[in-house]
Amino acid sequence: MTEAARPIRVVVVDDHAIFRSGLKADLAADIHVLAEAATVEEAIAAVAAHSPDVVLLDVHLPGGRGQGGREVIAGCAGLLAQVKFLALSVSDSAEDVVSVIRAGARGYVTKSISGAEISDAVRRVAGGDAVFSPRLAGFVLDAFGTAEVAVEDELDRLSARELEVMRLIARGYSYKEVAKALFISIKTVESHVSAVLRKLQLSSRHELTRWAADRRLL
Known part of the structure; x- marks a missing residue:
C-alpha cells in the first residue's frame, strides 16, 4: 500500500460507549480506528501506545485532575509533533473551545455534524489544517487576536x-x-x-x- 493510500489512523476518546460505536460506524473507510478510550488515563495510554495520526477527543472526560480533554493533550505533550487532536463535543461554549485550542488541539467540531463531515474534518486535521464548526471559528478569532x-x-x-x-x-x-x-x-x-x-x-x-x-x- 502506498503512503498516499494509507488509512488515517485514529484513537476515539469519549466516555459514552454508544457514541463511540456510532462514531466508528459513521467514519469513512479511509479512517481506521486503532483504539478507544473513556477516561483521561485511558486516553493518554492509548495515544502513547498507538501514536495515531488524529485523536478524536471529547472535551469533558472523567479521571485525571478533572481537566478532561485539555489534560489528555498535556499528558501527550511529547507526541504533539506527530499526533493531532480534534475536539469533538456537545459543548459549543466559547470557554471550552478556546481552552482546548490553547492546550494544543487542531480543531473543534460539535457532535451534531454528520459522519461525512467528521470524516472530512479528520482528513483535514491529519493534513495539517485547523478545522472548526462554522459558529465556533469566531470564538477562536476573538481569543487569538492582536x-x-x-x-x-x-x-x-x-x-x-x-x-x-x-x-x-x-x-x-x-x-x-x-x-x-x-x-x-x-x-x-x-x-x-x-x-x-x-x-x-x-x-x-x-x-x-x-x-x-x-x-x-x-
Missing part, C-alpha cells in the same frame, strides 16, 4: 521543548510528572525550567503560573 502578538514575541524566546515544559509546569504538574509526560529526566526538566524562568525574567514557578494565566496559556 493581543496574541505580544504573547508570541515572549514565547519566541523559548525553544519547543522549553515551551512544552513551561505549559506543564504552569498547569501545576510536578517535575516528576513533567519528566514522565515528556519522556525526559527530572534533571533535564529542572534545567528547562531554569532556562524558562531566566528567559521570561521570572523568579519562581508560582510567578510562571501567574504569567501563563494572565496570558491565557493554561
Whole structure:
C-alpha cells in the first residue's frame, strides 16, 4: 500500500460507549480506528501506545485532575509533533473551545455534524489544517487576536521543548510528572525550567503560573 493510500489512523476518546460505536460506524473507510478510550488515563495510554495520526477527543472526560480533554493533550505533550487532536463535543461554549485550542488541539467540531463531515474534518486535521464548526471559528478569532502578538514575541524566546515544559509546569504538574509526560529526566526538566524562568525574567514557578494565566496559556 502506498503512503498516499494509507488509512488515517485514529484513537476515539469519549466516555459514552454508544457514541463511540456510532462514531466508528459513521467514519469513512479511509479512517481506521486503532483504539478507544473513556477516561483521561485511558486516553493518554492509548495515544502513547498507538501514536495515531488524529485523536478524536471529547472535551469533558472523567479521571485525571478533572481537566478532561485539555489534560489528555498535556499528558501527550511529547507526541504533539506527530499526533493531532480534534475536539469533538456537545459543548459549543466559547470557554471550552478556546481552552482546548490553547492546550494544543487542531480543531473543534460539535457532535451534531454528520459522519461525512467528521470524516472530512479528520482528513483535514491529519493534513495539517485547523478545522472548526462554522459558529465556533469566531470564538477562536476573538481569543487569538492582536493581543496574541505580544504573547508570541515572549514565547519566541523559548525553544519547543522549553515551551512544552513551561505549559506543564504552569498547569501545576510536578517535575516528576513533567519528566514522565515528556519522556525526559527530572534533571533535564529542572534545567528547562531554569532556562524558562531566566528567559521570561521570572523568579519562581508560582510567578510562571501567574504569567501563563494572565496570558491565557493554561
